[in-house]
Amino acid sequence: MIDKIYDWVDDRLDITPIWRDIADHEVPEHVNPAYHFSAFVYCFGGLTFFITVIQVLSGMFLTMYYVPDIVNAWKSVYYLQHDVAAGVIVRGMHHWGASLVVVMMFLHTLRVFFTGSYKQPRELNWVVGVLIFFVMLGLSFTGYLLPWDMKALFATKVGLQIAESVPIIGPWVKTLLAGDAEIVGAQTLTRFFAIHVFFLPAALFALLAAHFIMIRKQGISGPL
Incomplete structure (x- = not known):
C-alpha cells in the first residue's frame, strides 16, 4: 500500500531524486559505533533533534487545551492533567523534555568544541548552533511561566530582574518580555505565551x- 502511494506521488512530482539526495550519502567510519566506541558522542546532535521533535508535537497537543490568561491558565493545566486522556503523560513529556533537550544540546556543544568541529569550514554552522542553544534557553524560560503557579511566578520575577540588570539594553528587554506593568501579570503571561509558541519556534525552525x-553540504566533521 505504501509503495503504491509512493509510486503515485513519485509519478507526478518526481520525488525520488530529491529523496536520494537527502538520504543516500556516506556516513564516516568514525561515527559508526561498530568501529569506534567514541562514535556514541556523535549521537548527541541527533538525540537533541529527536527530543526537539517530541517537544514540538507535545507542545501542539498542549496548546489545544491551554488558555493563556491569568484566570484560566492554571485551571486549564489542571484540567489537562486530570481530565484529558493521556494529558498527564503528554505534559510530563513536555515538562521533562524541556530540561533534557538543554542537557543534550549542552553535551552536543561540548562534543563539537572538544573535537574542533567548529573550525574551518564550519565556523558559520558553529554560530548557528550557538544561536539555537540561546533559542532553546529562551523557550525554557518563557515556558516556565505558562502553568501560572507560585513557583513559576516567582522564578519569572527573578528572571526578569536578571534581564533588567543587563547593561544598556536591560530595561528594554524587561519591557519587551513583561510589558509596561511593574508586576508579573496578564500582559506578561500573554507575551510569554506568544514568544514561546510563535516567535521562538519560528526562529528555531x-x-x-x-x-x-550546512551539515549536508559540509559533511560530518572528523575526529580530533
Missing part, C-alpha cells in the same frame, strides 16, 4: 533548517 543544510 529557521536556524535548524540552516544547520542541517
